[in-house]
Amino acid sequence: MSSESEGPTRPQGGRTRIQERNRAAILEAGLAVFSAAGFSGATLDRIAKEARLSKPNLLYYFPSKEAVHLALLENLLDAWLAPLRALDPEGDPVEEVLLYVRRKLDLSRDFPRESRLFANEVLRGAPHLSDLLGGELKRLVDEKAAVLERWMEDGRLARVPARHLVFSIWALTQHYADFDTQVRAVLGDGHDPFAEAGDYLETLFRRLLRP
Amino acid sequence: MSSESEGPTRPQGGRTRIQERNRAAILEAGLAVFSAAGFSGATLDRIAKEARLSKPNLLYYFPSKEAVHLALLENLLDAWLAPLRALDPEGDPVEEVLLYVRRKLDLSRDFPRESRLFANEVLRGAPHLSDLLGGELKRLVDEKAAVLERWMEDGRLARVPARHLVFSIWALTQHYADFDTQVRAVLGDGHDPFAEAGDYLETLFRRLLRP
DNA sequence: TCTTGATTTGACCAGGCGGTCAAAGCCACG
DNA sequence: CGTGGCTTTGACCGCCTGGTCAAATCAAGA
Numbered sequence: 082m083s084s085e086s087e088g089p090t091r092p093q094g095g096r097t098r099i100q101e102r103n104r105a106a107i108l109e110a111g112l113a114v115f116s117a118a119g120f121s122g123a124t125l126d127r128i129a130k131e132a133r134l135s136k137p138n139l140l141y142y143f144p145s146k147e148a149v150h151l152a153l154l155e156n157l158l159d160a161w162l163a164p165l166r167a168l169d170p171e172g173d174p175v176e177e178v179l180l181y182v183r184r185k186l187d188l189s190r191d192f193p194r195e196s197r198l199f200a201n202e203v204l205r206g207a208p209h210l211s212d213l214l215g216g217e218l219k220r221l222v223d224e225k226a227a228v229l230e231r232w233m234e235d236g237r238l239a240r241v242p243a244r245h246l247v248f249s250i251w252a253l254t255q256h257y258a259d260f261d262t263q264v265r266a267v268l269g270d271g272h273d274p275f276a277e278a279g280d281y282l283e284t285l286f287r288r289l290l291r292p
Numbered sequence: 293m294s295s296e297s298e299g300p301t302r303p304q305g306g307r308t309r310i311q312e313r314n315r316a317a318i319l320e321a322g323l324a325v326f327s328a329a330g331f332s333g334a335t336l337d338r339i340a341k342e343a344r345l346s347k348p349n350l351l352y353y354f355p356s357k358e359a360v361h362l363a364l365l366e367n368l369l370d371a372w373l374a375p376l377r378a379l380d381p382e383g384d385p386v387e388e389v390l391l392y393v394r395r396k397l398d399l400s401r402d403f404p405r406e407s408r409l410f411a412n413e414v415l416r417g418a419p420h421l422s423d424l425l426g427g428e429l430k431r432l433v434d435e436k437a438a439v440l441e442r443w444m445e446d447g448r449l450a451r452v453p454a455r456h457l458v459f460s461i462w463a464l465t466q467h468y469a470d471f472d473t474q475v476r477a478v479l480g481d482g483h484d485p486f487a488e489a490g491d492y493l494e495t496l497f498r499r500l501l502r503p
Numbered sequence: 504t505c506t507t508g509a510t511t512t513g514a515c516c517a518g519g520c521g522g523t524c525a526a527a528g529c530c531a532c533g
Numbered sequence: 534c535g536t537g538g539c540t541t542t543g544a545c546c547g548c549c550t551g552g553t554c555a556a557a558t559c560a561a562g563a
Contacts, residue, residue, distance in 0.1 A: 100509090121330060122331070138510075141511075145552080146551065200415060201415060203470070203471050203474050207473045211477070214474055222478050241492060245488060252463045252466075252471075253463050253464065255463075259411075260415075263425055266422070266425035266426040267458075277453060280453075281453050281460070284500075285500050310539080335520070336521060346543085347542095348523080349542070351523085355522095
């Protein structure tokens with residue numbers, strides 16, 4: 082992350098080791114609390130306790146509750162969009178889409194708290210993300226939709242509305258993280274939701290996209 | 293609802309007209325506020341104001357904030373499960389599933405607040421719904437999954453994991469209500485998300501389920 | 504050791520929260 | 534007109550919230 086590794090306690094222009102550690106602890110705690118309780122349901126006391134800090138100490142590192150929340154959302158976005166960014170225009174169309182599905186499902190399995198944080202935010206109307214949704218995200222989707230549409234024109238992918246194809250990938254993969262409670266309640270014991278979902282979604286998108 | 297229609301102001305055993313009206317206004321206001329702000333973000337003052345009642349007056353009709361929330365969830369469930377209940381074992385397999393998809397998507401379009409209320413609750417781990425999810429809902433899904441599996445065995449429906457098929461219908465239709473902000477941000481102007489979704493989902497499930 | 508700045512904290516505050524209560528208003532009936 | 538119960542409300546309460554602040558503690562270089 083840092084280009085400068087000198088300075089015993091303080092890489093100049095960067096952060097102290099202590100700052101690094103405490104900010105990380107706060108973000109980790111914030112992720113746990115925000116994703117479980119939503120923005121309004123989360124309290125600074127709870128986050129501070131989870132991070133093993135006092136509340137004023139937490140506020141020494143972040144100026145407000147909202148700042149913690151915002152930092153989390155910003156951190157999130159890169160990881161969240163990476164799988165779509167990785168969609169390779171030079172690859173095999175169906176396999177590229179399936180790879181995207183697989184990567185997105187892995188995110189849901191491995192980072193369910195991040196998924197819920199994001200879902201909570203969009204559910205509330207995305208007060209913090211609105212610029213990103215209409216800006217960076219839209220641009221990325223436009224770009225990749227163009228790739229998908231080219232594949233469709235070349236007859237290498239079945240013709241479907243490209244942006245809705247992307248939506249359906251988001252919907253299906255997020256569902257297993259965000260509605261985990263419901264999924265497990267309905268399936269009952271003796272199931273591995275994510276493993277089953279992986280197979281099912283592969284089937285689904287293969288049948289949908291086979292030219 | 294009431295079997296007795298006599299009694300000028302009070303159908304015996306039932307509710308006064310005033311009670312009927314005010315309870316309805318509170319539930320309507322509660323739906324608006326809870327779905328927009330989540331449980332913790334909603335305040336009694338806001339709900340009361342929306343319902344044009346004073347806060348103590350609201351609490352005259354419902355004993356607590358939680359009671360309003362609970363009443364809303366209970367009201368919701370019947371309407372929410374109706375489309376699945378309507379899946380007809382005697383009908384044409386593919387058309388029955390498509391009809392279910394269509395009905396569920398209509399719910400998302402016409403009752404987005406209910407959809408978000410539900411999503412919010414499940415996201416939080418469904419503290420209120422947990423019995424229903426593991427009970428009534430599970431039973432209904434089990435029953436309909438059996439129908440779907442029979443159709444698959446008879447070769448009238450492509451073979452897929454029945455419960456995950458149901459999940460995918462939930463995920464895809466709810467998405468257009470719960471992530472409406474994101475969908476519209478990405479699509480930009482000049483789109484009718486629900487109309488496009490209707491066509492796309494029909495294609496998707498037809499290709500998936502065609503035997 | 505002393506000094507200096509980074510770090511940590513207990514005490515505190517104003518505002519908003521869910522909820523209570525006693526009193527007032529209202530309305531249909533006798 | 535009066536009465537009794539349904540309905541409404543202003544005032545209030547204790548608690549929790551996000552956030553402040555001055556003082557204490559700590560770490561490390563000189």
